[in-house]
Amino acid sequence: MLEIVAVPAFADNYLWLIHDPVSGETVAVDPGDSVPLLAEAERRGWPIGQVWNTHWHPDHSGGNEAVKQAGATVYAPASEAARIPGVDVALKEGDRVRIGEHQAEVWEVPGHTLGHIAYVLRDDGIAFVGDTLFAMGCGRLFEGTPQQMFESLQRIAALPADTRLYCAHEYTLSNARFAAAAEPANDAIAHRLKAVEQARQAGEMTVPTTVAEELQTNVFVRAHDPQDFARLRTSKDTFR
Numbered sequence: 001m002l003e004i005v006a007v008p009a010f011a012d013n014y015l016w017l018i019h020d021p022v023s024g025e026t027v028a029v030d031p032g033d034s035v036p037l038l039a040e041a042e043r044r045g046w047p048i049g050q051v052w053n054t055h056w057h058p059d060h061s062g063g064n065e066a067v068k069q070a071g072a073t074v075y076a077p078a079s080e081a082a083r084i085p086g087v088d089v090a091l092k093e094g095d096r097v098r099i100g101e102h103q104a105e106v107w108e109v110p111g112h113t114l115g116h117i118a119y120v121l122r123d124d125g126i127a128f129v130g131d132t133l134f135a136m137g138c139g140r141l142f143e144g145t146p147q148q149m150f151e152s153l154q155r156i157a158a159l160p161a162d163t164r165l166y167c168a169h170e171y172t173l174s175n176a177r178f179a180a181a182a183e184p185a186n187d188a189i190a191h192r193l194k195a196v197e198q199a200r201q202a203g204e205m206t207v208p209t210t211v212a213e214e215l216q217t218n219v220f221v222r223a224h225d226p227q228d229f230a231r232l233r234t235s236k237d238t239f240r
């Protein structure tokens with residue numbers, strides 16, 4: 001079993017450490033800030049051998065150079081490699097990376113950025129989805145089209161229902177409030193909003209999520225088509 005640890009950074013980012021106790025290997029997913037990340041790795045005695053970046057935004061790649069200097073090889077999406085510090089290995093759709101005996105497929109999931117990738121560890125029932133899918137939400141469309149993001153979300157949501165989805169931000173409360181307004185008759189959303197309010201009041205994380213939960217409560221995953229998705233995304237951009 002892989003151990004997965006969240007390292008909170010900035011206002012609402014989660015940087016992820018994946019540790020394989022069998023091989024002793026450790027991967028850092030999206031090390032936006034090397035300081036808390038390296039401190040946590042050190043505290044646990046987990047030297048970081050690899051960085052897996054999902055996209056170029058600095059809150060995901062800003063710590064690359066420092067983690068690389070501490071001994072890591074940096075994997076990142078090929079089409080964004082020029083904008084990501086310290087890339088050693090450029091990844092495309094269908095490539096595979098590994099931690100010990102565990103394998104991750106690289107999926108291109110454009111929308112938030114054009115080159116955004118996800119790391120899907122099918123045998124482990126785990127996916128690192130960066131800023132593509134959030135618990136009850138999705139990333140903003142900075143570079144891609146609604147059609148691209150719609151397809152990226154549908155692809156992630158087609159993973160087995162018990163797949164755990166590790167996203168990069170704690171945005172769930174704001175997403176839940178929007179979801180409750182967008183689908184007022186959806187009981188699953190109403191219940192999850194309450195649970196998320198309680199969790200956040202108690203200072204608890206609401207990530208990872210699962211495919212099953214998102215199918216029931218993520219209005220962007222539940223969008224009927226790219227037009228419906230676009231309408232929701234635009235209205236979320238200005239929702240308060």
Ligand code: ZN
Nearest residue numbers: 055057112131
């Ligand atoms: Zn981003």
Ligand code: FE
Nearest residue numbers: 057059131168
């Ligand atoms: Fe981000």
